[in-house]
Structure formats: C-alpha cells, structure tokens
Amino acid sequence: MVQDTKALRLNDLSFYGERTYYDFMVEQGMDSADAIMTSERGVIVDKNTDKKVHRLEGPSGEVFFLKCFGEKRLTCKLKRVFQQKLSSHGRIEVRNLRYLNSEGFETAELLFWAKTGGDMIDGGHSFVALKELEGYKELGHLSRDEWSRGWLGATSVFFSLLDKSIYWPDSHLKHFFITFDDSSVKVALIDLHGMRPGTRLTAGRLEKMVRRFFKLSSEADRDKAAGMLEESIRDRSLRKSVLKLIKGRTALPFSEKRSELV
Ligand SMILES: Nc1ncnc2c1ncn2[C@@H]1O[C@H](COP(=O)(O)OP(=O)(O)OP(=O)(O)O)[C@@H](O)[C@H]1O
Ligand SMILES: [Mg+2]
Numbered sequence: 001m002v003q004d005t006k007a008l009r010l011n012d013l014s015f016y017g018e019r020t021y022y023d024f025m026v027e028q029g030m031d032s033a034d035a036i037m038t039s040e041r042g043v044i045v046d047k048n049t050d051k052k053v054h055r056l057e058g059p060s061g062e063v064f065f066l067k068c069f070g071e072k073r074l075t076c077k078l079k080r081v082f083q084q085k086l087s088s089h090g091r092i093e094v095r096n097l098r099y100l101n102s103e104g105f106e107t108a109e110l111l112f113w114a115k116t117g118g119d120m121i122d123g124g125h126s127f128v129a130l131k132e133l134e135g136y137k138e139l140g141h142l143s144r145d146e147w148s149r150g151w152l153g154a155t156s157v158f159f160s161l162l163d164k165s166i167y168w169p170d171s172h173l174k175h176f177f178i179t180f181d182d183s184s185v186k187v188a189l190i191d192l193h194g195m196r197p198g199t200r201l202t203a204g205r206l207e208k209m210v211r212r213f214f215k216l217s218s219e220a221d222r223d224k225a226a227g228m229l230e231e232s233i234r235d236r237s238l239r240k241s242v243l244k245l246i247k248g249r250t251a252l253p254f255s256e257k258r259s260e261l262v
Helices: 019-027 033-038 074-082 090-104 144-163 203-214 219-234 234-245
Strands: 006-012 013-017 044-047 050-055 064-072 110-116 125-131 175-181 183-189
Touching: 006 019, 013 019, 013 125, 019 064, 019 110, 019 203, 033 064, 033 125, 064 090, 090 110, 090 125, 144 175, 144 203, 144 234, 203 234, 219 234
Parallel strands: none
Antiparallel strands: 006 013, 013 110, 044 050, 050 064, 064 125, 110 125, 175 183
16 A cells, blocks of 8 residues: 655656656656646546546556546535545545555555645645456446345445444445455445545434445345344444334335346
8 A cells, every 4th residue: 555655746746656657647648737637548437527537557557547636616625624624535535545444444456646735725636546446346236146245245344334433425336346256255445535434423424325325225135234233233323223224114215226237
C-alpha cells in the first residue's frame, strides 16, 4: 500500500506513489490536474460533471482504474466544508481504503494517488488509481450457481460494516466484488469516497444502507441474511433495527429482479 510520506511534484499536483507510475502519467500526457481531467486515455467507464473514471493499462500491462474528482462547483465546495472537513474526495477514498484494510476488509490495491493544493475550501482536483480486481465479479453478476455462496459472503461483510458503525451510502451490489477459491469466498469493496467510518448510524442512514444492499434480493436471500444477524452484529438494538428493515412489518419494497440480471 502506497504511503504518503514523500510526495513527488507533478506540475500542480502532489503525487503519492512509485516513480514508474509518475513516469507513466507523464508519458500519457496526464501530467497536471487539467490534463488528466480532459484526457480521454483508456476507456472512460463513468463520467459526470464532477467525476470520471478511466480504465487504463499500466506500465507493466496491469489494468487499473483512475478515479478523477473535480470539486470546483459551489455545491462541491460547500460539501467540502460542511461534510468532508476540507478533505478532497481522493484523500477520503485513500483514508478509507487504509482504514478498511487495517480492520481486515479486502479492497482493491492502491497504486498511487494525487491531488492539487492543500486541503482548503478551494479544493480542486484529486485522483486515485486502484488496481483492477482480477478474477473477481460484481455480486450482481454472479451466476446462479455462485450466487448462494457469494451472497452469504457479501452479507457477512455488509453486516460487519454495520457492526463497526461504518456509514457507507454506496452499499450497492455493484460495489461488492466476489471471488471464490476452494474453501472460501473473498469479498472486496470498491467506491469508498462516500464512506464515513465512526459515524453514528441513525435510523435514516441505516435504512439507506440496508435498502441499497438488499435492493435486488429475494425473500430467500433475506431469510438467509436474517439468520446471520445474531453472529454478525453484536449490538442488540442495532440487530433488531436491521431485522425489522429486512423482514418486519416495515419491510422495504424489495424487487425480485436480480435473477433477470444474471
Ligand atoms: N479496482 C477495481 N476493479 C474492478 N472494477 C473497478 C475497480 N474500480 C472501479 N471499477 C469499476 O468502475 C466503476 C466506477 O468506479 P467507482 O464506483 O469507484 O466510481 P464512482 O464514479 O464513484 O461510481 P458511482 O457512479 O457509483 O459513484 C465501478 O462500478 C466498477 O465497475
Ligand atoms: Mg460506483
């Protein structure tokens, strides 16, 4: 995992990572915040006003995803002041990756990251490069045969997040990546810039996370999850709230469409 001790200067960017990636970015013409923001290198897998994600082939042929955050609009600046304690999205994503790893969760591997300026209201841009999770599949893309084991593994990880009071509004199936070996299921998490560890899980936050994770689950999937609560969540009242959300009278309008996706 890349440490932040020595930043390299890349025009207006502080670059944290190995020299080979620094040189690679220069070769690609991605050598300043604006150059990266306007670059169309590789495949752009996601793009909106404030963010884009490239899929790129790195210096040794390894595939990685480069998340590019712009936080220049007024709404971004306000969010930065009032919700992010001035940290850029890139810095938060990196901090969350390290935190999750230290707590024993799997994530994609951080290759390098970069940001403009200091952590100030003006913000600017930040960039995070994550190695592709090779041999993994999104939870929602598992085959029928794989689903049952994958679902149990992912549910166990999802409950661990709740147990540790980690608020993650992006707890969608597409952010749980699954791989199998003979004896175990590995679950890696991606898209972590919205995650806030150590936040009180209010009823609203809990409902948001549960609703997203269980969105495409069947009744049988929810029964299995309910059966795992006891061993996964220590706090009794939290357990009760989760059970109520997934099974009780206030059950959410879950869709049965997951099988159509597979
Ligand atoms: N390390 C990785 N391995 C495999 N796929 C990845 C990886 N990182 C990102 N992706 C793919 O790129 C997509 C976008 O990445 P990510 O979800 O982190 O960015 P985002 O722009 O914040 O997404 P959102 O639009 O959900 O906010 C993911 O849904 C996933 O398909
Ligand atoms: Mg995403």
